[in-house]
Amino acid sequence: MSQIDQAVTIELAERSYRILIGDGLLADAASYAGLPRASTALIVSNTTVAPLYADALREALAGRYTQIHELHLPDGEEHKNWQTLQLIFDSLLSNTCDRKTTVFALGGGVVGDMTGFAAASYMRGVPFVQVPTTLLAQVDSSVGGKTAINHPLGKNMIGAFYQPQLVVCDLAVLDTLPAREFSAGLAEVIKYGPISDMAFFDWLERNMDALIAHDRDALAHAVRRSCEIKAWVVGQDEKETGLRAILNFGHTFGHAIEAGMGYGVWLHGEGVGAGMVMAAELSRRLGLVDGEFVARLNLLIQRAGLPTKGPILDAADNAGRYLELMRIDKKSEAGEIRFVVIDGPGKAAVRAAPDSLVREVIDACCA
C-alpha cells in the first residue's frame, strides 16, 4: 500500500535517526519497525488532526504496544504553553507510563515541539517519534531535535535539544492541510535555497505551481531536499553553537512579527515569509546581495501565497517596536541582535547590524 520513497538520515552518533518520506506511511506498520521495545505508547495529537489520523496511527501501532493511550490537545500556537504541556505530563503519569513508554507526536509544529519537550522532560527523557502532519513540520520543525514551549515574554524560550527516534513524513496527509498552512510550510522550504542551495531555489521557481497543486513527485523532492539540507546543518552543529543559526534566516524578523501581533495571529511561516524579505533587504543594504536577488525571493514568496510585507506593530514607532522584540530573541547576545543575512545567494552568515540601518529596512518592508 504505502511506499517509502525517500529516507534521509540525521547523523548524530548514538542519537542518529531516520526521516522516512513517502505516500501512506502513517498508516503502515512497517514504518515503525525498529523502534525500541516498550509495552506502552502515548499518541499526542490535537483536536483538529486526531479525528483525521489518530485511528490510522493507532492501528498501525497496535501490533507493537500492549497499551496505546491518546491525548488530544487544543489546537493552535496560543496553546503552546506550560498549561498545555502539563496535560501531557498528567496523561503520562495518570496512565502510569514508564521510562520506556514511547511518545508519538501526531500533528504540526506546535504538537511536535510540545510533545518533544514533554518526552525530553518526562522522567528526564523517554523515546519519542515525530509523525508530522503539516508541511512546515515535515520540512523543518520535526527534524533536528529542537523542542520548546513559548513564554509570555518570548517564543520557544523554554525547551530542550532532544532528538526523536524516527520521523515519519507521510505526503498523503498534506491533502487535508488548509491552503494557508500549506503556504506557511513553503516559507521554510524556500528558506533552504538562499542559505545553501541556489539550484534548489531555481527548482522551486520552476516547480512552485506544481507544489501548490500538491503534485506528489514535486512534494517528495521538496521535502527530501529540505530534510537533507537541514540534516547536513544539524549534523554539524546539533546545539546551535554556530552554523545551525543559518536555519533561522527570516526568523529574527519573523519572531518579532509573531510576538508583536500576539502568537497565533500570524502563522509562523507567514512571519518567516515577510521576515525573509526583510532579511534579504538588510543583506542588500549591507552590500551582500543585489536588488535582483531580493526581487526573485520576493516573487517566490508571493507565489507561495505568503505575505511579503511585515505588519505595523506600533503606529507611533514601528521600527522601535520591532527592535525591542528582536533584542529578546534567543540569538541576541548582551542585547545585540544577531541577524542571519545572505552573504551572496546560496550562502548565509550571522552578523550584527546598526540600528539605524535596521530601522530603514523595517520602514521599507512594512505596510
Place this chain on the structure above:
Amino acid sequence: MSQIDQAVTIELAERSYRILIGDGLLADAASYAGLPRASTALIVSNTTVAPLYADALREALAGRYTQIHELHLPDGEEHKNWQTLQLIFDSLLSNTCDRKTTVFALGGGVVGDMTGFAAASYMRGVPFVQVPTTLLAQVDSSVGGKTAINHPLGKNMIGAFYQPQLVVCDLAVLDTLPAREFSAGLAEVIKYGPISDMAFFDWLERNMDALIAHDRDALAHAVRRSCEIKAWVVGQDEKETGLRAILNFGHTFGHAIEAGMGYGVWLHGEGVGAGMVMAAELSRRLGLVDGEFVARLNLLIQRAGLPTKGPILDAADNAGRYLELMRIDKKSEAGEIRFVVIDGPGKAAVRAAPDSLVREVIDACCA
C-alpha cells in the same frame, strides 16, 4: 583565606567538570576561575539561604560579570514545582538574560534541582554552577546532573540530565545548617558504604560522632569520598540506563514515604534513612545479607539522627499503599517495582521482588 582541600572531577568527555571541596570557597573569587565568559549572571537562592550567603557570592562574582541578578525562591520541597520554576524563567526573561548568562544555584537540593532544570531549559540550555549549602546537596544532589521538579503524581517526574560547569562545596556553610537537615544529608553519605565501599562504612562507624560535631577534617573526608563514589558511578552511566540506579539505595521506599506523607513532611534524607533499613531488610529476606549487616546499618542510621522505621501511610492497608506509591516510581517498568538491594555488603544490585515479600518487609519496618 579559603583553601581548596579537595577537588574531584566528574569525567564526562566534553561535559566533564570539577567539584571543589574546602573551607571558605563560596566567598573566594578564585573558586570561579575558568567559568565561561559572560556579561550576566543570575544567582538563584531561597529566602532562608540568601540572607546568609548571597552577598558573599555576589562579591566573589563581581569581577566576572557586568550584571548580577538575584532571585530568592520560597524555601521547601513543597515549592519544588512548576509555579516556582516559572519564577526563574520570568527572572531570566525580564532581565533579558541571553544564552551565555550563567546561572548559579545557591542552596540545597531543591534550589539546585529547580535551578538546574531552569538552566537546562532556558533557551534550551545556559551555563550553570552549583553552590550547594546543605550536606545532602554537597554529597549527592548537586553532583551528577540530575535536575527536576515534582509533579502532584510523583517526585522528580519532570526534569533533565544537565551537567553543571562547576560545583563549589564550601564546608563552612554547613555550620549554619539545622541539625535535622544535617542528619538528612548523612543518609546520602551512609548510602555510599553498603552500595560500594564497606571500608568507608567502617570509617563512618568510627567517625559518626566527629561528623555530628562538624569536625572539619571528618567532613572534608566524608564529602570527598561521597563525591568520588558518585563521580565514578555517574562517569560510567550518566543517564541511568544501568549502574547509576544503585545510587537510589533506600530511595524506592523513601520516595513512597515522601509522597505518602505529602512532600516536605519528611525530609528526603529521612525517607532515605528509613528506606535503607527497609531495603536492607528486603535484601536479608532475599538471602543476600545477614541480620548482623542490617543491625549495623540500622545503628549507624540511628546514630546519624535519622528515623529507622517508616511511617504508617494507611491504617487500613499500609503495605498496599507503599506498593501503590512505589509502582509509579521512575525505576518501575510496566508496573514492576525495581528495588536496589545489597548483594553482600559493599555491592548493590537492582531486582524485582514478590509483592508478598515486600509486604512482610513493610509490615516489619513501619511503626
